[in-house]
Amino acid sequence: MWAVLGSRRMQRSATNWLLANLAFADVIIGLFVVPFQFQAALLQRWDLPDFMCSFCPFVQTLSVNVSIFTLTTIAVRRYRAVAKPLKVSRWQARFTIITIWAAGIVLAMPMIITLQVREVPISNSNPHLTKPFCDFVGVPFEVLKWYRRLVVGTQYFLPLVIIIVMYVLLARRLWGAQPPGNAQNQRDATLLRNKKRVIKMLVVVVALFALCWLPLQTYNVLQDIFPKINEYRYINIIWFCCDWLAMSNSVCNPFVYGIYNDNFRRRFRSRCVLCSRLLNMPQPAQSLDTGRVPSSVLYHPGRQSDKRRRSSNLSALAATQITYRTNDVRDNRLSV
Known part of the structure; x- marks a missing residue:
């Protein structure tokens, strides 16, 4: 966000606003989800405050919804920009972002309502020895099963189908397009090359999202079909690895932006120019008549x-x- 929306020129692009929204969702995952969900997965108990039992899964579901909805919106807008070029204003981009967050909140709201901390027995031999555990309370299994299917479908499978279709159509248009005119050949070739580079970047982002989240979404589907898998030995380790891979997707996106997006690298370097100046500050030269004049005055x-x-x-x-x-x-x- 700091590198993408650091100047007014970068704020004019609707895609930059959507990329900043995607980055913000990744930051939320790193701050409010990873430290707490991993603790519960490894220890198989909930030692944090009770309100975080529903808050952390709600934030995780919300941020994932925002990420995939944003990627879907970017894919649709990219295709429309080539098929039917229409300029999108900043206000339209902001309204789209608000709509994305509203849809994500609605889809994640059941987490706030149904997740609670309850005492569960540590072993079947001694039912009086219990531990705190964050789980769904007061929800029939059939309702919970259909809700999980809804979440998996809306935040993974359906958006991926839309994104793949949009990028296939977009790639066919861009790769087969010929720059019109003779005098503008060099400029049009540069624009086309930049567009293809952006498409490659977004395809890599979507591919990483699909691969990183596939194991966890597969587990979510299997536990509804075969509920006994939750009783398997080391299932918590398997879930932890799947969840860790899914959360690592938030770390991959900035590296992809840095590799494929020249504007992102340029803006990031310009934002870090102060740090580079501090690290590469030249040493003041020795002079006999400098007197008491500071070196910053002499060498600035x-x-x-x-x-x-x-x-x-x-x-x-x-x-x-x-x-x-x-x-x-x-x-x-x-x-x-």
């Missing part, structure tokens, strides 16, 4: 230019005054 290029500018202005002013005085003297001599 902006201040040096200001100093030269002021000295040149003073010289011009002095020369003008000398000219006026010379003319006055000549006039006095003539008048005498």
Whole structure:
């Protein structure tokens, strides 16, 4: 977000706003999901505050919904930009983002309502020895099964089908397109190459999303078909690995942007220019007549230019005054 929307020029693109929205969803996963969900998966108990039992899964479901809905919207907009070129304003992009978040909240809302901390027996031999566990409470199994199917379908399978169809149609149009005209061949070839580069970047993002989330979504489907898999030994380790792979998708996206998007790299480098200046600050040269003047004044290029500018202005002013005085003297001599 910092690199993409760092200037007004970058804010003019609707795709940049959607990419920033995707990055924001990834940041939410890293802050509110990964540290807490992994703890519960490894320990098989809930030692955190009770409200986080429903809050963390809600945030996870919401952020995943926002990510896949954003990727789907980008794919549709990219195809329409080539098939029917229409300029999308920033306000339309913001309205689309608001709609994406609203749909994600509605789909994730059952997590807030149904997840609670309850005491479960640690072993069947001693039912009085219990541990806190975050689980669905008061929800029939059939309702829970259909809700899981709805989530898997809306946040994974259906969007992937739409995205794949959009990018296949888009690739056919771009790769088979010929730049019109003769005088604009070089410019059109550059624009087409940039478009293809963006398409490659988005395809890689979608492919990583599909591969990273496939094991976890497969597990979600299997546990509804075969509920006894939750009783298997080491199933928590398997779920942890699937969930870890899914969460790692949030780490992959910035690297993909840096590899395929020249504008992203350029903006990121310009944003980090202060750090590079601090790391590569030149050492002050040894001089005998520097006196007490700070090195920042002596070696700052902006201040040096200001100093030269002021000295040149003073010289011009002095020369003008000398000219006026010379003319006055000549006039006095003539008048005498």
